[in-house]
Amino acid sequence: MPSNAGTTRLVIVESPAKAKTISGYLGPGYVVEASFGHVRDLPRNAADVPAKYKGEAWARLGVDVDNGFQALYVVSADRKQQISKLVKLAKEVDEIFLATDEDREGEAIAWHLVETLKPKVPVKRMVFHEITKPAIQAAVANPREIDRDLVDAQEARRILDRLYGYEVSPVLWKKVMPKLSAGRVQSVATRIVVERERQRMAFRTAEYWDILASLAVANAGEGPRAFNATLIALNGDRIATGKDFEPTTGKVKPGAGVVHLDESGARGLAARLEGRPFTVTRVEEKPYRRRPYAPFITSTLQQEAARKLRLSSQQTMRTAQRLYENGYITYMRTDSVNLSETAISAARRQIVELYGERSVPPEPRRYTGKVKNAQEAHEAIRPAGDNFRTPGEVAKELSAEEFKLYELIWRRTIASQMTDAVGSSVSVRIRAVSAAQEEADFGATGKTITDPGFLRAYVESSDDENAEAEDAERRLPTLVKDQPLTADELAAQGHHTQPPSRYTEASLVKALEELGIGRPSTYASIMQTIQDRGYVTKRGQAMIPTFLAFAVIGLMERHYPRLIDYDFTASMENELDEIAGGDHAAVDFLTAFYFGSANGAGDQDIARSGGLKKLVTENLSDIDARSVNSIPLFTDEDGREVVVRVGRYGPYLQRELPGGEQPTPAAAGEGEEGGAQGDRAPIPEGLAPDELTPEKVHELFLGGSGERKLGDDPATGEPIVLKSGRFGPYVSSGERKSSLLRSQTPDSLTLEEALRLLSLPRLVGVAPDGVEVFANNGRYGPYVKRGEEFRSLESEDQMFTVGLDEALALLAAPKARGRRAAAPPLREMGVDPATEKPLVIKDGRFGPYVTDGEFNASLRRGQTPEALSLEEASEMLAEKRAKGPAPRKKAAAKKAPAKKATAAKKTAAATKSTAAKKTTTAKATAAKKATPRKAPAE
Numbered sequence: 022m023p024s025n026a027g028t029t030r031l032v033i034v035e036s037p038a039k040a041k042t043i044s045g046y047l048g049p050g051y052v053v054e055a056s057f058g059h060v061r062d063l064p065r066n067a068a069d070v071p072a073k074y075k076g077e078a079w080a081r082l083g084v085d086v087d088n089g090f091q092a093l094y095v096v097s098a099d100r101k102q103q104i105s106k107l108v109k110l111a112k113e114v115d116e117i118f119l120a121t122d123e124d125r126e127g128e129a130i131a132w133h134l135v136e137t138l139k140p141k142v143p144v145k146r147m148v149f150h151e152i153t154k155p156a157i158q159a160a161v162a163n164p165r166e167i168d169r170d171l172v173d174a175q176e177a178r179r180i181l182d183r184l185y186g187y188e189v190s191p192v193l194w195k196k197v198m199p200k201l202s203a204g205r206v207q208s209v210a211t212r213i214v215v216e217r218e219r220q221r222m223a224f225r226t227a228e229y230w231d232i233l234a235s236l237a238v239a240n241a242g243e244g245p246r247a248f249n250a251t252l253i254a255l256n257g258d259r260i261a262t263g264k265d266f267e268p269t270t271g272k273v274k275p276g277a278g279v280v281h282l283d284e285s286g287a288r289g290l291a292a293r294l295e296g297r298p299f300t301v302t303r304v305e306e307k308p309y310r311r312r313p314y315a316p317f318i319t320s321t322l323q324q325e326a327a328r329k330l331r332l333s334s335q336q337t338m339r340t341a342q343r344l345y346e347n348g349y350i351t352y353m354r355t356d357s358v359n360l361s362e363t364a365i366s367a368a369r370r371q372i373v374e375l376y377g378e379r380s381v382p383p384e385p386r387r388y389t390g391k392v393k394n395a396q397e398a399h400e401a402i403r404p405a406g407d408n409f410r411t412p413g414e415v416a417k418e419l420s421a422e423e424f425k426l427y428e429l430i431w432r433r434t435i436a437s438q439m440t441d442a443v444g445s446s447v448s449v450r451i452r453a454v455s456a457a458q459e460e461a462d463f464g465a466t467g468k469t470i471t472d473p474g475f476l477r478a479y480v481e482s483s484d485d486e487n488a489e490a491e492d493a494e495r496r497l498p499t500l501v502k503d504q505p506l507t508a509d510e511l512a513a514q515g516h517h518t519q520p521p522s523r524y525t526e527a528s529l530v531k532a533l534e535e536l537g538i539g540r541p542s543t544y545a546s547i548m549q550t551i552q553d554r555g556y557v558t559k560r561g562q563a564m565i566p567t568f569l570a571f572a573v574i575g576l577m578e579r580h581y582p583r584l585i586d587y588d589f590t591a592s593m594e595n596e597l598d599e600i601a602g603g604d605h606a607a608v609d610f611l612t613a614f615y616f617g618s619a620n621g622a623g624d625q626d627i628a629r630s631g632g633l634k635k636l637v638t639e640n641l642s643d644i645d646a647r648s649v650n651s652i653p654l655f656t657d658e659d660g661r662e663v664v665v666r667v668g669r670y671g672p673y674l675q676r677e678l679p680g681g682e683q684p685t686p687a688a689a690g691e692g693e694e695g696g697a698q699g700d701r702a703p704i705p706e707g708l709a710p711d712e713l714t715p716e717k718v719h720e721l722f723l724g725g726s727g728e729r730k731l732g733d734d735p736a737t738g739e740p741i742v743l744k745s746g747r748f749g750p751y752v753s754s755g756e757r758k759s760s761l762l763r764s765q766t767p768d769s770l771t772l773e774e775a776l777r778l779l780s781l782p783r784l785v786g787v788a789p790d791g792v793e794v795f796a797n798n799g800r801y802g803p804y805v806k807r808g809e810e811f812r813s814l815e816s817e818d819q820m821f822t823v824g825l826d827e828a829l830a831l832l833a834a835p836k837a838r839g840r841r842a843a844a845p846p847l848r849e850m851g852v853d854p855a856t857e858k859p860l861v862i863k864d865g866r867f868g869p870y871v872t873d874g875e876f877n878a879s880l881r882r883g884q885t886p887e888a889l890s891l892e893e894a895s896e897m898l899a900e901k902r903a904k905g906p907a908p909r910k911k912a913a914a915k916k917a918p919a920k921k922a923t924a925a926k927k928t929a930a931a932t933k934s935t936a937a938k939k940t941t942t943a944k945a946t947a948a949k950k951a952t953p954r955k956a957p958a959e
């Protein structure tokens with residue numbers, strides 16, 4: 022688009038990539054430059070505060086709270102060079118167009134540019150939601166003024182977050198740990214994750230059984246002959262399912278009115294129904310119809326990219342940003358599901374081309390958003406332009422990640438304008454009467470899709486990996502009432518209730534969105550912040566809170582509950598929306614929040630309490646650091662309370678000393694770990710809070726300060742101690758160590774059994790040729806050995822009883838040829854959602870373990886092959902993958918000849934010196950990494 026004759030215009034965008042794309046759409050006379058994002062912000066630390074303000078009491082906040090909340094803005098050090106360039110360009114042009122993003126952040130950047138550049142030429146605001154030539158030309162032709170209401174809303178948000186972070190974070194430093202942070206949205210997001218983990222910790226599993234009947238129709242005609250039905254009622258009473266159990270007790274809910282079958286009950290009933298006639302008692306058929314999903318908004322894009330592409334929120338937004346800046350998609354930070362008329366027409370045209378006229382409904386589809394506080398006036402995320410480019414057309418231009426995300430957006434957009442998926446659903450009830458006159462009702466459901474409609478283009482995924490896909494069919498035979506059926510098999514099947522699933526980034530974004538907390542532009546950064554701050558770790562896709570998060574959220578819940586209240590946080594978003602709409606004054610809102618002016622706007626509970634400032638200063642002495650940093654777990658069988666303490670060097674277990682004596686309170690200051698040690702045990706890194714079961718805690722105490730002395734060795738006088746090591750429990754006495762046998766447990770081990778273990782390897786006798794024969798326990802079980810010859814023993818007891826003649830006979834027998842056939846897996850679990858590899862549970866020497874064929878993970882205490890969920894198995898293997906393969910042992914170095922001994926010594930000394938240096942460097946690096954960041958707590 023040509024500029025007016027003789028007129029030069031400066032167009033300022035946010036990123037160089039966007040500048041490059043836009044400059045190609047503008048003719049001569051336009052200079053396009055990037056601001057590189059925000060050019061000014063509140064000072065990050067004392068060093069950023071200009072000299073003339075350093076003496077001001079409010080300078081630490083960067084906000085003059087006593088003077089209308091005037092913000093102190095400073096140009097970022099890494100932006101000064103670019104600002105100088107823009108100032109110079111501003112003096113050389115006739116007009117300036119500010120082309121930053123069309124949202125609050127973009128509006129604020131435009132205003133900051135004006136305040137910083139102080140141009141002498143006219144300034145106009147240029148807005149667009151896609152970077153295509155028609156859109157850019159239309160934006161140049163239709164500029165507007167900067168929307169000061171949007172700027173005020175963004176500034177109020179920035180000041181609100183600064184006040185919250187800078188006033189609450191120091192409380193955490195004093196009472197929990199230095200350099201922690203609190204934030205208006207990050208603290209609420211952390212609370213959501215912590216509450217879910219608490220539910221998992223309180224969860225008690227329940228076992229319930231039912232019967233799966235494999236039924237067949239005698240003359241099925243067309244369609245399937247056989248199908249499965251599940252027992253749903255017995256003598257008119259419903260069979261208990263997972264929803265009927267209390268999650269915290271594992272017992273049937275009071276008044277549930279259900280039949281709770283155990284294993285013997287289910288197997289017995291199945292046996293009594295064997296050979297009995299089955300009859301169809303009811304058939305209900307209903308039409309099935311499913312409307313398409315709305316086009317993507319920021320949160321749903323992040324959710325689906327996580328489910329389908331396994332991308333984090335940050336990865337999704339970075340990739341979407343590149344697609345937007347290079348003109349492939351519309352603006353990716355939006356909570357609007359609307360499509361423009363141009364986009365609807367483009368979608369409908371493409372549907373006709375690709376899927377035919379029948380796939381387009383008579384009227385275009387319009388969508389209404391369900392997001393609380395939706396406020397951005399953009400379109401939904403869609404392919405850019407008036408004619409959508411198919412994934413095939415852009416494949417060679419995009420990276421693999423960009424292509425997958427573009428295809429996802431394209432498919433979702435196209436599907437949103439297609440016809441409904443239609444079909445029919447069938448519900449069947451079947452009855453059999455046992456020989457004992459028990460009426461057993463079975464149920465089966467089916468679904469047939471006659472016209473897939475939009476499902477031909479797109480099927481949405483679910484957070485529940487076991488959920489059935491929308492396009493999945495379950496076809497049943499044609500059945501009618503009173504039709505006889507044959508039961509080919511009746512199998513009793515057991516189930517275990519499962520704790521609520523942990524949040525993933527996708528489901529956490531969804532939860533925040535449903536609560537009306539946060540905004541499209543903030544979700545990805547919040548996901549990253551709570552991980553960077555050490556509040557949440559990831560195991561596969563699952564988000565696991567740390568005990569540090571438990572301590573921080575516990576403090577906030579007890580002393581500042583309103584600050585992490587979901588409704589309160591959402592109400593602040595409403596206040597900011599009103600400011601953006603020009604219906605509220607930012608100063609009144611901030612005054613009520615900070616000083617508690619009940620006459621102003623803002624949350625009245627905070628106002629009545631005297632505001633944030635009074636809340637965090639006057640109540641500080643009421644916060645007991647030791648209590649805050651103690652997370653109760655349970656009371657053990659000896660009546661001792663077991664808690665997790667959050668110390669400055671990490672979390673650890675502690676329980677009452679024998680006799681009820683409590684550890685001495687810290688004397689060195691609040692939050693210190695001084696005083697008596699009490700009965701402590703370290704918590705291994707990577708252990709999730711819900712995995713601290715009583716059994717696991719007992720094991721940890723056994724291997725920590727709670728190791729158990731069994732007695733003294735009568736032969737040597739040395740103590741015999743039961744300990745827990747990396748490979749499980751073992752006994753130790755002096756230099757001797759021996760692992761417990763598979764048939765032994767730490768709780769029941771006696772001194773006599775320990776002495777027997779320490780006798781291994783046991784000398785069985787001496788062979789006729791003078792070679793000693795030993796019996797021992799090894800990696801592959803008990804064995805006898807003579808020199809380099811080994812033979813397995815049948816049982817562990819034989820190690821202590823086998824005689825010389827029997828041992829020699831075993832050793833004389835030929836070795837078994839070939840490997841034994843692999844035992845069948847204990848359970849086939851399905852496909853790992855993270856790697857798409859099949860997962861199975863096998864039985865190994867050290868107990869059951871889950872494997873994907875490459876990595877193995879042993880089941881933990883309290884886990885059983887039957888109860889382990891696919892999600893838990895995926896998490897366990899993800900943790901193994903993150904650690905990488907176990908390092909191989911190096912072969913022992915050959916001894917150097919005697920004449921080279923001196924040289925060898927010198928080489929060894931040099932190697933030792935180098936290793937020492939590397940160790941020192943590694944420790945320093947690790948310490949540096951472990952040091953919390955000094956980023957502002959906002």
